[in-house]
Amino acid sequence: MIDAVTLKNFKGFKSAEIPLAPLTVLTGLNSSGKSTVLQSLGVLRQSIDAGFLSSGSWLLNGPFVELGAGSDVLHEDSDSEEISIGFIQDGARFSWTVAYAQQADVLEPNASFKASESTLTPFSDRFQFLRADRVNPQTISAKSRHAVSQNKSLGAKGEFAAHFLAIFRDQPVPVSIRYPEASETTPGLLSQVNAWMQEFSPGVRLDVRDVVGTDYVRLSFTYGSGVNESNAYRSTNVGFGLAYSLPIVISCLATPVGGLILIENPEAHLHPRGQMAMGRLVALAASAGIQVIVETHSDHFLNGVRLAVKRSELDYTNAKIHFFSRNPALRQSTFVSPSVQPDGRLSFWPEGFFDQWDNALMDLCS
Ligand SMILES: Nc1ncnc2c1ncn2[C@@H]1O[C@H](COP(=O)(O)OP(=O)(O)OP(=O)(O)O)[C@@H](O)[C@H]1O
Numbered sequence: 043m044i045d046a047v048t049l050k051n052f053k054g055f056k057s058a059e060i061p062l063a064p065l066t067v068l069t070g071l072n073s074s075g076k077s078t079v080l081q082s083l084g085v086l087r088q089s090i091d092a093g094f095l096s097s098g099s100w101l102l103n104g105p106f107v108e109l110g111a112g113s114d115v116l117h118e119d120s121d122s123e124e125i126s127i128g129f130i131q132d133g134a135r136f137s138w139t140v141a142y143a144q145q146a147d148v149l150e151p152n153a154s155f156k157a158s159e160s161t162l163t164p165f166s167d168r169f170q171f172l173r174a175d176r177v178n179p180q181t182i183s184a185k186s187r188h189a190v191s192q193n194k195s196l197g198a199k200g201e202f203a204a205h206f207l208a209i210f211r212d213q214p215v216p217v218s219i220r221y222p223e224a225s226e227t228t229p230g231l232l233s234q235v236n237a238w239m240q241e242f243s244p245g246v247r248l249d250v251r252d253v254v255g256t257d258y259v260r261l262s263f264t265y266g267s268g269v270n271e272s273n274a275y276r277s278t279n280v281g282f283g284l285a286y287s288l289p290i291v292i293s294c295l296a297t298p299v300g301g302l303i304l305i306e307n308p309e310a311h312l313h314p315r316g317q318m319a320m321g322r323l324v325a326l327a328a329s330a331g332i333q334v335i336v337e338t339h340s341d342h343f344l345n346g347v348r349l350a351v352k353r354s355e356l357d358y359t360n361a362k363i364h365f366f367s368r369n370p371a372l373r374q375s376t377f378v379s380p381s382v383q384p385d386g387r388l389s390f391w392p393e394g395f396f397d398q399w400d401n402a403l404m405d406l407c408s
Pocket residue numbers: 052053054055070071072073074075076077078079113114115116117118119337366368373
């Protein structure tokens with residue numbers, strides 16, 4: 043597990059150490075620095091995958107993040123031309139420092155760096171980065187033996203989720219992440235995906251089949267059973283929420299213990315009930331030993347996490363919340379960190395932190 047991310051002159055962070063827990067929830071207004079934290083790990087990951095990081099270089103534009111050139115990444119008010127990304131794992135500090143170069147999208151090392159090791163969590167084969175812009179519902183989904191069978195990747199946009207489900211449909215899900223309330227599920231991935239997806243759309247059952255003679259698979263969605271069973275609807279005819287949430291559900295259920303999942307906006311296109319269930323699922327995954335860092339705008343998601351803490355499904359010490367804001371005068375991102383109490387309450391409630399309900403009610407009642 044990584045205990046903190048350390049950033050220097052990286053986009054909106056001049057110098058920052060962001061503490062992490064098994065589950066870290068990044069919140070805050072738009073453009074306040076949440077994705078930047080995830081992107082820092084994405085840059086390191088795509089750099090190591092491309093074979094650059096062993097020499098200390100960064101690949102700024104790749105499958106996980108597209109950051110532009112050095113001039114886009116260097117903090118606007120930096121007093122040096124060094125950009126650093128690092129993290130703390132098991133008490134040891136690892137960091138990579140590169141030199142700013144205006145037009146370059148590969149930045150070269152500027153200082154001594156610690157060689158990357160596959161034992162470091164962000165570089166392990168148990169890594170998923172699921173971006174905010176995921177693939178829309180599709181009639182058929184591409185297969186990738188390289189991404190799925192070899193790298194166990196869902197794709198940064200979740201584009202390989204259907205193929206992943208086809209290949210690993212029977213992979214057993216650890217007991218502690220299985221859907222707690224269902225009596226008729228089996229331990230296999232597809233059965234558990236269906237159980238959790240029924241929180242989003244009651245009665246739904248997914249299935250995935252090869253499109254014979256092609257490099258595609260087809261996801262289908264059926265409702266009900268027996269005489270009430272519906273046709274198998276295509277993905278494009280069952281709304282956005284199911285397709286958008288599928289890669290996140292799979293990542294929580296299928297990432298091995300010790301892995302790291304970075305998720306942007308798991309709540310996208312889900313009804314509030316589903317957003318809360320997503321918070322619970324992510325909390326259970328973190329409790330089972332998968333480190334999760336989530337960016338969210340959803341108080342329902344947050345409440346799902348808080349209730350999981352209250353129900354002792356996640357120990358309160360294993361959750362951290364950061365509330366980001368951008369200081370316009372300093373042109374920097376900063377954050378405060380209300381801690382989660384054993385009963386799910388927060389130690390304090392910063393102004394602007396999911397207080398829209400209260401503000402609206404005050405206005406409505408005045
Ligand atoms: N080179 C830079 N120097 C200083 N600040 C920068 C630089 N590049 C980007 N920023 C700042 O970073 C912020 C964007 O942060 P980020 O992309 O992490 O937003 P976010 O909190 O994830 O937003 P959203 O909720 O919309 O996804 C902006 O405020 C922008 O001004």
